[in-house]
Amino acid sequence: MDYNNLFDVRNKIVLVTGGSRGIGEMIATGFVSAGAKIYITSRSADVCYKVAKELTEKGPGECIAIPADLQSFDEIKRLVEELSKxxxxxxxxxxxxxxxxxxxxxxxxxxxxxxxxNLNLKRIFTLTQACLPLLTAKASLENTSSVINIGSIDGIRAPPQETYAYSASKGGLHHMSRHMAGKLGYRGVRVNVIAPGAFQSKMMKATLEKYGDQIVSRLGVKRIGSPEDIAGTCIYLASRAGQYTNGTTITVDGGAVVTVAHM
Known part of the structure; x- marks a missing residue:
């Protein structure tokens, strides 16, 4: 075993949805920096192309934009058709x-x-289903492909905010991913979930501005997540190092889910 290459993702073909900002951009940046070929997609075409150009210039990998509105079934079909070409x-x-x-x-x-x-749960199933011919094309039990669903710690705990649809969709995504992992593992496709805590993103911006100090104070690591934290976990799941990991939910939250108040 060449342990030096356990986390090698050079030349892997990767599709990252929502890859033009926030956690998605962090993930795409990590894979491009590690030498992979990344496709990113988002609704905002201008931002998508801009980020892809910037990441490709940084290299050593490559980033290509295919803008698409993933709320739409037809747009998902178009995205996968273009990727397949x-x-x-x-x-x-x-x-x-x-x-x-x-x-x-x-x-x-x-x-x-x-x-x-629809976006957080149903269309993840739709896109994964549509990508299965590509995911299984070169996959084997010895060299599996990887589906990584970005869930949330709010799919594990009841969040303090009144984000009912979000927490329900993420909890559903976690369980759907386990179900899919049990069915697709035999076909050389592993399915796992990463449940992030607080990261600097558009979705978290208002919360961090209002409660950032309070959130950090409750974490043993005393900081919010960094790009390396989320990208590194994805690279683990995509590489040889993660080949025996299937159907799991990995919390990347600095211990938020397990943190208890100090007495």
Missing amino acids: REDHLDVLINNAGANWNETIDSYPDKAFEKVV
């Missing part, structure tokens, strides 16, 4: 794109609930 297989699918909505239980809008659950 460029590549004959896919090594890693990272389902990161997501939405949130915070409103009181008395006035929580039905349309908002549908939007969040």
Whole structure:
């Protein structure tokens, strides 16, 4: 065993949804820095192309943008068709794109609930299903492909905010991922979840501005997550090091879920 190459992802073909900002951009940056070929997608075409250009210039890997609105079934179909024209297989699918909505239980809008659950749960199934021919094209039990679903610690605990659709969708995603892992492992496709805690992202911006010091004070590590934390966990799951990890949920939260108040 060459232990020096346990975390090697050079030349792997990777698709990262929501890859133009926040956690998705952190993940894409990590893979490009490690020499992989990354496709990123998001609704904002201008931002998507801009980030792809910047990451490719940094190298040594490559980043290519395929903008798409993942709320739409037809857009997912188009995304996978375009990817299939460029590549004959896919090594890693990272389902990161997501939405949130915070409103009181008395006035929580039905349309908002549908939007969040559709993107955070249903369309992850849709995209993974559509990518299966690419994910299985070169996969074997000795060299598996990897689906990494970005969940949340709010899918494990009840969050303090009134983000009912978000916590429900992430909890559902965690369990759906276990279900998919049990079915797809035989086909050379591993499915795992990363449940992040506090990271600097658009979704967390308002929360960190208001409660950042309080959140950090409760963590034993005394900081929020860094790009290396989330990218490193993804690279582990995508590399030889993670080949025996299937159907698990890895919390990357500085211990937020297990933290208890000091007496």
